[in-house]
């Protein structure tokens with residue numbers, strides 16, 4: 400134990416750390432630094448990605464931990480500048496990479512309210528407003544899906560992967576009663592999950608986690624547009640059931656990751672109904688299209704799903720992580736996790752369990768992950784989400800048309816949303832073997848992102864390397880898209896002159 404004087408000195412040091420005046424000064428600096436940073440990034444005055452080798456970055460980050468005894472406010476500004484100067488600039492209009500958006504900046508301020516004051520959930524009384532915010536949003540998203548108020552339920556979780564896990568765990572517990580307590584029996588025909596052929600890897604991972612096994616994840620056939628083929632699904636389910644397999648769930652996509660294909664959900668739902676199988680829809684990326692009068696048809700039939708995953712940190716342009724799991728039938732809300740935790744859930748107020756998020760989620764302590772979304776929606780209204788979808792989905796189409804018009808670029812599909820996969824095929828590579836063409840795309844992308852001019856990603860299409868963009872920054876212009884082709888041509892020409900690939 401510290402002696403009395405030592406305790407006082409330590410508390411004095413701690414009071415300085417908690418000093419609201421110091422916080423106010425820091426917050427003012429913070430606002431100024433971030434606003435200036437956003438201006439510069441959005442004006443394209445910075446690189447997109449500040450690339451540095453991981454080892455160098457880690458060494459530098461560790462160097463900061465040793466601290467320098469400068470005055471705290473100067474040090475605070477230096478630390479924030481360091482974070483901004485070495486990060487990835489997702490607000491740069493030439494960031495068109497992964498399905499992670501340039502978030503609505505003010506959303507981060509609402510999230511910060513939750514972080515500074517540590518609003519958490521598990522039980523209602525720890526985060527009454529955080530819970531209220533989450534439930535209000537669940538109500539609105541469920542209604543966007545087309546469900547009747549009070550008939551459905553939902554929750555927020557830390558990401559689409561955990562959302563898919565939660566949805567599939569619920570499906571497993573419903574399909575295989577007793578499996579929560581007894582585990583999954585392994586003799587005889589094993590229970591299976593049927594997933595869209597291009598489904599996100601988190602679904603297979605979930606099958607491993609929930610004890611079904613990744614080998615019991617069967618891929619459903621896709622049509623020529625890489626959409627789930629309902630007729631083939633019908634045949635597949637008929638065959639599986641005839642062979643004694645329990646089909647725990649069918650997981651469809653709205654949309655699938657590689658090229659953004661939306662499955663024909665209504666037809667898939669009819670097949671699932673026919674066979675009495677749980678239908679899960681991974682709408683992590685495309686759920687927000689429900690806000691758009693022009694694009695909501697892509698999710699026609701999603702109201703028939705038993706569970707839906709919808710990431711607000713993708714196409715609702717929220718900072719990570721804020722993902723929703725929604726159940727059509729609210730009876731299923733407690734099916735995933737049936738654990739009792741007496742120190743948390745208070746029998747003197749049994750009605751409160753309904754509002755204890757820990758009853759619904761894998762997380763016990765859970766941050767107020769929906770503050771950003773709730774604040775943003777309350778500030779700008781629902782129209783914002785329609786605009787974000789319309790602008791970025793339209794830009795996907797514009798980019799596709801530019802690719803079609805260019806002789807040295809090949810779009811690999813007709814986009815349905817803001818995801819476009821393509822290849823750069825300069826004259827010198829017109830008759831190159833696939834492996835050379837694929838390696839060229841990969842090396843070209845590496846050079847592009849390290850140059851800081853653009854950020855795009857690479858993928859595999861038909862087993863051959865390809866380039867892929869997700870236009871997930873509403874500030875990207877058609878000129879930026881033209882410039883992307885220019886940058887790829889320039890770097891591609893340099894690459895062809897060098898001895899790589």
Ligand SMILES: Cc1ncc(COP(=O)(O)O)c(C=O)c1O
Pocket residue numbers: 498557558559560561599601652654655656681683684710722
């Ligand atoms: C279709 C789809 N589902 C799930 C996920 C996983 O979501 P998260 O990264 O939030 O875990 C992704 C990620 O890109 C995705 O594209």
